[in-house]
Amino acid sequence: MTAPIPRDIPDLPAIPGIPVLLPSHVPATAVVPPVRRPLVATYRLLVALIAAAAVSLELALGSPLRTLSHFAIQSNILLAVVLTLSARRAWTARRPLPSALTGATLLYVIVTGLTYHALLANEASPYMLPGVLTGEAAGPTGWHVITTQVLHTATPIAALLDWLLLTAPGQLHLRPAATWMLYPLTYLAFTLVRGELLVPGTPARYLYPFLDVARHGYRSILANALLIGLTSYALAILLVALDHARPNPLRHRLHHRAKTGFRLQPPVG
Structure with a gap:
């Protein structure tokens, strides 16, 4: 004869040494479908190509070493590289680039545009130099008109819109x-x-008039640099604050995506 099976089996004690599984605290919003964003990738790649073309044209028109020494040229080169990498990640539905890199790039190109329009191309500014890329006090001419506006106006606006x-x-x-x-x-x-x-006496010895030590002296130059630096840092803080206050432009689009193929990753951006 076999013993009857008891109706209620008592809980067995936990085996020592085996960790207890804790509940997951990952929010549901962190689980998003791995979607490709071809339109975003196309836009970013187009902006990167425009910035690279403008930089290449400036290198061909002037002295390469002097051209590469400009803050506007360097910031636009960085923008072209970052947007190209971001376009590839958006096309392949991979994780976005680190926000520290993309935020720094955005700040630099915005500072480039604001400095040009507030100090260099502003008739009321004591440091007016609209032909900054050529080192001439007169406004740019020829191809320099296009490259100057692309590097100081078009690409900062495009990066801000992105x-x-x-x-x-x-x-x-x-x-x-x-x-x-x-x-x-x-x-x-x-x-x-x-x-x-x-x-x-070398032409364009100091690329920017507000940093011209020969004309204004170190005291004025350092004061200008401190003012621009504090303004740039205030702008960085403003970008961070706005980034946390602005609405999510991707929420509506992601909500209506097909709910298949989920994987754990941050939003693709």
Whole structure:
């Protein structure tokens, strides 16, 4: 005869040494479908190609070393590289680039545009130099008209629109924003050392009039650099604040995607 099976079997004690599984705290919004974004990729690649074409044209029209020494040229090269990488990730539905990199790139091109229009192309500014890429006080002519507007106006606006309309909010943070100032400080040191190494009287010895030590002296130049640096950092803080306050332009589109093939990843941006 077999013993009857009891109706209620008591719970067995936990086996020591086996960790208890904790409940997951991953929010449901972090689980998104791995979707491709070909239109976003196309836009970013187009902006990158325009920036690269303008930089290449400036290199062909003038001295390559002097052209590469401009902050506008360097920031647009960085923008072209970052947007190309971002376009590839949007096309293949991969994780977005680190927000510290994309935020720094956005800040630099915005500073490029604001500096040009507020100080260099503004008739009321004491540092007016509309032909900054050629080192001439007169306005740019020929192909320089196009490249100047592309590098100082078109690409900053395009980068700003990409951030506002094609990128998920809440990605920028204050802690990395402080490190964004390292490049402007390095560029300031580079500009001052470059000016000291060049022979006095060399054309475009100092690329920007507000950094011209020979004309204004170190005290005025350092004061200008401090003012521009503080303004840039305030702009970085403003970008971070706006990034956390602006609505999500991707929420509506992601909500209506097909709910298949889910995987755990942050929003593609």
